[in-house]
Amino acid sequence: MKKIVLCALAISIVACKAQQPKDIEEANPVEYANTITASELKDHLYTFASDEFMGRETGEPGQKMAAEYLKKEYQTLGIPSPLGADDYFQEVPSSVFTRGDVKDTENVLAYIKGSSLPEEVLVISSHYDHLGVDAEGNIFNGADDDGSGTVAILEIAEAFKKAREDGFTPKRSILFLNVTGEEKGLVGSKYYTDNPVFPLSQTVANLNIDMIGRIGEGMESAGDYVYLIGSDRLSTELHDLSEEVNNKYLNVNLDYTFNEEGDPNRFYFRSDHYNFAKNDIPVIFYFNGVHEDYHRPTDTADKIEYDLLAKRAKLIFLTAWEVANRDERPFVDKPTLPKS
Numbered sequence: 091m092k093k094i095v096l097c098a099l100a101i102s103i104v105a106c107k108a109q110q111p112k113d114i115e116e117a118n119p120v121e122y123a124n125t126i127t128a129s130e131l132k133d134h135l136y137t138f139a140s141d142e143f144m145g146r147e148t149g150e151p152g153q154k155m156a157a158e159y160l161k162k163e164y165q166t167l168g169i170p171s172p173l174g175a176d177d178y179f180q181e182v183p184s185s186v187f188t189r190g191d192v193k194d195t196e197n198v199l200a201y202i203k204g205s206s207l208p209e210e211v212l213v214i215s216s217h218y219d220h221l222g223v224d225a226e227g228n229i230f231n232g233a234d235d236d237g238s239g240t241v242a243i244l245e246i247a248e249a250f251k252k253a254r255e256d257g258f259t260p261k262r263s264i265l266f267l268n269v270t271g272e273e274k275g276l277v278g279s280k281y282y283t284d285n286p287v288f289p290l291s292q293t294v295a296n297l298n299i300d301m302i303g304r305i306g307e308g309m310e311s312a313g314d315y316v317y318l319i320g321s322d323r324l325s326t327e328l329h330d331l332s333e334e335v336n337n338k339y340l341n342v343n344l345d346y347t348f349n350e351e352g353d354p355n356r357f358y359f360r361s362d363h364y365n366f367a368k369n370d371i372p373v374i375f376y377f378n379g380v381h382e383d384y385h386r387p388t389d390t391a392d393k394i395e396y397d398l399l400a401k402r403a404k405l406i407f408l409t410a411w412e413v414a415n416r417d418e419r420p421f422v423d424k425p426t427l428p429k430s
């Protein structure tokens with residue numbers, strides 16, 4: 091009897107310890123960044139960008155499979171949906187698509203509720219749809235575009251979840267937003283910002299990932315690099331924070347070529363972060379640049395640089411950690427909208 095009581099007591103102490111919130115300043119975020127590994131990213135991507143998912147075209151069966159895959163991963167991780175119960179899908183109706191005949195589709199949402207500032211939300215996004223299958227039956231696997239961003243989000247979510255298990259819940263909430271319809275014209279992210287689950291006024295930043303698994307053209311000698319776009323356009327503070335985090339932990343070569351005003355590629359306007367930026371929410375877009383397999387059936391999982399993908403994902407995690415845990419949200423010193 092005594093033995094049983096002691097045991098029950100021991101179990102409750104252990105369980106209690108795991109739940110006990112700790113001071114986030116005492117956490118070492120690198121410990122959690124290091125749970126993001128090349129091999130786990132590879133495992134995810136070889137499934138997510140396999141032929142089975144049929145190029146994940148918006149509204150088609152392959153995209154639905156991909157949505158179910160993401161939902162299952164979040165459930166396995168024990169990361170809830172902000173929509174409640176087991177509903178991880180924000181329905182994006184066919185009627186909002188203006189190009190072609192696109193069926194109903196869905197964004198996939200998961201979130202970690204913040205500890206002291208739960209009403210403030212950091213959004214980490216990537217699109218999980220791609221181009222589907224062409225008339226000749228070629229499958230566009232989209233391993234880099236944007237399988238790489240999608241699996242990076244799963245690993246970043248897992249790192250935050252491990253920190254939470256150790257008692258280190260971020261101050262602000264984090265929304266993991268896997269958007270649909272990007273290849274149809276940024277439709278899923280526009281639908282989210284038109285119908286936000288959390289008020290846009292309380293959305294403190296968006297870190298958007300679209301293609302971070304490859305070495306872009308002309309960057310063969312750039313070492314461990316990533317293009318950053320948009321970081322200083324609305325908030326100098328977000329840009330400085332991002333630089334500080336990188337200098338402190340990783341020293342990735344941050345390349346701002348495509349951030350130049352008047353860049354002919356106009357990448358700032360061409361992925362999902364723009365729907366946040368146009369609402370004066372500070373963004374950083376992470377991108378490896380285009381390459382010979384961009385938007386071709388040859389964008390496959392065997393061509394991904396997994397160590398580099400892991401390093402870029404760690405950088406995004408550590409940047410997110412800092413945004414989520416600073417005393418103040420990134421200040422918008424260069425707003426573009428008229429003051430209300």
Ligand SMILES: [Zn+2]
Pocket residue numbers: 217235236272300301
């Ligand atoms: Zn893309």
